[in-house]
Amino acid sequence: MKLCRWICLFITMWIAGPVYAETLSIDATADGSSRWSEYFSDAFVQLDHQPGSYLISEYEADGSYVPVGDGSQIAFLNDGDFNSFFDIEFTxxxxxxxxxxxxxxxxxxxDFIADDDAIFNTGYATTINSFTGTATFVGGVISQIDLLADIMLTYDASGFGLGMLDYAGTFAITGAEFALFADGSYETGFTPARYVWDVTGTLDLPEPPTATPEPGSLLLAVVGGVGLLTFRRRRKRVTAE
Known part of the structure; x- marks a missing residue:
């Protein structure tokens, strides 16, 4: 019976596995329709049309892509392949x-979107104000993430006498799809300093493992087998006596 108890304990520990904190970096791929818009210059960059920027006013009027600038503008680094796009920590x-x-x-x-394309010739800071989320695992592999975060993207426009410009937005994940959106506008005495991030895409999550027998079923089978073996041994011992 001691052997049976030890086997049951071992299998239970194997099923449960270790409990530990882990940090995971997630890669992602942006959709071609993702855009970053700079209303101050009446220009936007779209992933599947970069390099180059286009007039916002013309696109909003009739959907046409009218080039503006020298055609070298790139707002999405690595053609939208975002390695280590964000990190999550979980137990x-x-x-x-x-x-x-x-x-x-x-x-x-x-690090991935419009790193220095603003009229301020500087990057912006990302602040996560709050978030809630879960991660789902199948066979030890992460299969989906559900998350909603309130974010703030901040330009330092002190050199232009405008101070710190905060652009509020959200970052959401449903399953393996993500959506980043932020918008804001500030008066400058000329054209408002309005910037819009509208980026969607897919997380590069691993394929879930193929179906395997449930650990609980395996435990029942092993425990049943050990119990039957123990019963037969005891029965033989009684018969021999």
Missing amino acids: APAGRSGTVAIDAFTADFD
């Missing part, structure tokens, strides 16, 4: 599958 599920809360979420969108 791994007590088992190979399950859904756990995301404990920390960090991102710096300036």
Whole structure:
């Protein structure tokens, strides 16, 4: 019976697995329709039309892409392939599958989108004001993320006498799809300093593993087998006596 108890304990620990904190960097790929718009210059950059920028006024009027500038503008680095787009921290599920809360979420969108394309000739800072989210695992592999974060993208326009310009927005993930949107406008004495981030895409999550027998079913089968073996041994011993 001691052997049976030890086997049951071992299998239970194997099913549960270790519980530990983990940080994971997530890659992503932006959709071609993703845009970054600079209303101050009446220009936007669209991923599947870069390099180059186009007049916002013409596009909003009739959907046409009228070039503006020297045609070299790039707002989406690496053609929209965002390596280590953001990081999440969580406590791994007590088992190979399950859904756990995301404990920390960090991102710096300036590393991937319009890093220095603003009229201010500087990058912007990303602040995560608040977030809620979960990560789902199947067979020890992350299969989906659900997250909603309130963010702030901030330009330092002190050199232009405008101070710090905050652009409020959201970053949302549903399953393997993400959407980043931020918008804001400030008076400058000329054209308003309005900037818009409208970026969507897909997370590069691993393929879930193929179906395997449930650990619980395996445990029942093993425990049943050990119990039957123990019963037969005891029965033989009684018969021999």
